Amino acid sequence: MTAMKVSGGPGETTADVSADVREWRELLARHADLTCALDRALQAGHSLGMSEYEVLERLAELPEHSAKVATIAKSVHLSQSALSRVIGRLEVAGLVERHMCPEDRRAINVRLTEQGLQRQAEAQPTQRQVLAQRLHAPLVKTCEPVLSPGE
Numbered sequence: 001m002t003a004m005k006v007s008g009g010p011g012e013t014t015a016d017v018s019a020d021v022r023e024w025r026e027l028l029a030r031h032a033d034l035t036c037a038l039d040r041a042l043q044a045g046h047s048l049g050m051s052e053y054e055v056l057e058r059l060a061e062l063p064e065h066s067a068k069v070a071t072i073a074k075s076v077h078l079s080q081s082a083l084s085r086v087i088g089r090l091e092v093a094g095l096v097e098r099h100m101c102p103e104d105r106r107a108i109n110v111r112l113t114e115q116g117l118q119r120q121a122e123a124q125p126t127q128r129q130v131l132a133q134r135l136h137a138p139l140v141k142t143c144e145p146v147l148s149p150g151e
Helices: 019-046 050-060 069-076 080-092 114-134
Strands: 003-007 014-018 066-068 096-100 108-112
Touching (some): 014 019, 019 050, 019 114, 050 069, 050 096, 050 114
Antiparallel strands (some): 066 108
16 A cells, blocks of 8 residues: 655644545545536526436436436435435426325325426536536646636
């Protein structure tokens, strides 16, 4: 295992940081950078947050544009409570509707509305552009958009 010395800042303590820890920190930094860039671009262009867009996209990919809340939670990696807040915002905006699940009256289905399907389709190029610009580019650790040459 390779280690490197890291300055601890004030007080100058030294710690050994393994390659796994460095890679983990790089992954966290890249995730934060992508999340921030996606949130900014989607909010500016489409009045959607990243999590809201992910819910719309997952529903748009389904044949009936509908799924149980628990199923959506697994696919977007949100807790039930966080997803409930996202669905609430989408419902207020008229992008999704909640219905009781006919097979299990304890479960709630979420269905994409026509307006939600249209918003997701309009936002998809923005999301794909941010991913193309940031996902494999050197990490810049900023939320500023990466501009194409000539911009």
